[in-house]
Amino acid sequence: MDHPIMVLWRGLRRAVAGPDDPPGRSPLARWPRLRPYATPAGLLAVVGLFAATLAEETDRRLPAPVAVLFAAMTVAPLPALPRRPLLAWRLTVLALLVCTFNAPRDADWPWNPALVFGAIVVFAVTAARVDRPVLVWVVAITAVPVLVMVDPSARAGVLLLLGVLAVLGDLVRRNRLSRRALAAQTELSEREQERRAVLEERARIAREMHDVVAHHMSMIAVRAETAPYRLGEVPDPARDEFSAIAGAARAALTDMRRLLGVLRSESEQARTAPQPGLADLPALVASARRAGMTVTLDTDVPTDPPAPVGLAAYRIAQEGLANAARHAAGAAVRVTVRAATGELAVRVVNDGAGAPGPEGRGGGHGHGLTGMRERAVALGGTFTAGTTDDGGYAVDARLPCDGEDGTP
Numbered sequence: 372m373d374h375p376i377m378v379l380w381r382g383l384r385r386a387v388a389g390p391d392d393p394p395g396r397s398p399l400a401r402w403p404r405l406r407p408y409a410t411p412a413g414l415l416a417v418v419g420l421f422a423a424t425l426a427e428e429t430d431r432r433l434p435a436p437v438a439v440l441f442a443a444m445t446v447a448p449l450p451a452l453p454r455r456p457l458l459a460w461r462l463t464v465l466a467l468l469v470c471t472f473n474a475p476r477d478a479d480w481p482w483n484p485a486l487v488f489g490a491i492v493v494f495a496v497t498a499a500r501v502d503r504p505v506l507v508w509v510v511a512i513t514a515v516p517v518l519v520m521v522d523p524s525a526r527a528g529v530l531l532l533l534g535v536l537a538v539l540g541d542l543v544r545r546n547r548l549s550r551r552a553l554a555a556q557t558e559l560s561e562r563e564q565e566r567r568a569v570l571e572e573r574a575r576i577a578r579e580m581h582d583v584v585a586h587h588m589s590m591i592a593v594r595a596e597t598a599p600y601r602l603g604e605v606p607d608p609a610r611d612e613f614s615a616i617a618g619a620a621r622a623a624l625t626d627m628r629r630l631l632g633v634l635r636s637e638s639e640q641a642r643t644a645p646q647p648g649l650a651d652l653p654a655l656v657a658s659a660r661r662a663g664m665t666v667t668l669d670t671d672v673p674t675d676p677p678a679p680v681g682l683a684a685y686r687i688a689q690e691g692l693a694n695a696a697r698h699a700a701g702a703a704v705r706v707t708v709r710a711a712t713g714e715l716a717v718r719v720v721n722d723g724a725g726a727p728g729p730e731g732r733g734g735g736h737g738h739g740l741t742g743m744r745e746r747a748v749a750l751g752g753t754f755t756a757g758t759t760d761d762g763g764y765a766v767d768a769r770l771p772c773d774g775e776d777g778t779p
Contacts (some may be wrong), residue, residue: 386457386512386514416449417449417450420449421446428483441483449493452492452493458553459496459497460497463490470482478637491536496497499539502544517529517533568741569745585624588620592621596613602617649676662696665702666706667705672709674710678726693739694764706718720763723759723761740756747768753770754769
């Protein structure tokens with residue numbers, strides 16, 4: 372931890388000659404329509420202030436070059452203030468030290484009103500933009516011309532104003548930093564939730580595919596064990612080879628069961644029901660109709676696809692119907708499953724006539740699209756989702772389907 376004296380020393384160096392922090396979010400970010408007018412309006416204000424200051428200095432019977440110089444020093448900090456507040460503050464302190472000639476004798480301070488107003492604005496903005504060690508020196512250095520040139524009767528009030536502006540500026544800066552940190556943490560949490568949803572969905576897909584792969588491995592083991600009896604006279608080397616294949620299949624099944632135990636969460640119960648496929652789509656649609664949805668099913672699949680593809684197509688259709696029920700209650704939904712060359716196309720689309728459901732109005736926090744995308748990508752396919760021309764929503768998945776046992 373740095374010594375306080377070193378911290379103050381670095382703060383002094385930065386206050387006197389250090390760089391400004393990169394500008395943060397513009398105050399006009401909330402009103403983008405005003406941005407094109409900000410620069411012209413600012414320049415017009417600076418020119419007007421320059422003219423008013425020049426007239427004030429001329430009334431003090433200063434030579435014309437000196438009056439122009441004082442007016443320029445008065446307005447010079449303002450153009451630099453939005454992006455370089457420390458530079459604007461240094462120019463302001465310089466103006467407070469220099470622009471003091473021919474002041475009225477009965478005035479509480481020797482500066483013209485434009486310089487006083489500009490100094491207050493510059494000091495307030497600088498206090499809200501610099502860190503605390505720099506702010507300490509900004510206050511101390513600004514107090515020097517106040518202590519030297521301001522009338523003793525008004526000195527206490529000016530110093531109190533500087534202290535109040537410094538405290539308020541520090542509070543504004545800390546509040547801005549807290550909001551920025553909170554926004555960054557919220558974004559990080561959202562990304563972490565998305566990543567977690569992807570991992571959970573991949574684990575769920577792996578658990579479901581276990582049944583499909585286990586079925587094929589069981590068939591390999593059974594066929595290898597029964598081959599010597601089904602084929603009649605089998606040489607001993609071939610019989611040993613079949614036995615080795617069956618043993619390897621059984622060992623693979625055991626390892627897969629252990630893997631399934633790792634993938635299954637502690638609260639999840641083991642599933643004993645068979646995994647669904649394309650043959651179960653009519654029952655799924657019928658269930659959705661009984662729930663009050665208007666669903667049309669259009670299938671054109673001449674032969675059954677491989678089990679993993681059928682399972683993925685069923686799950687995508689199931690999640691698509693669930694999303695339509697949640698986000699577009701009352702909309703007509705069409706489920707289309709068609710076989711093309713080497714792939715199975717699944718499309719679930721709803722029209723724009725439905726009313727947003729509770730989750731649709733609130734934005735929803737589900738991960739249905741994530742799950743559908745992961746299922747398609749896991750098989751080497753593609754997935755797209757988006758609004759349609761009539762205001763509805765459609766999800767499209769294309770699943771490779773060129774396996775030896777399931778080519779459409």
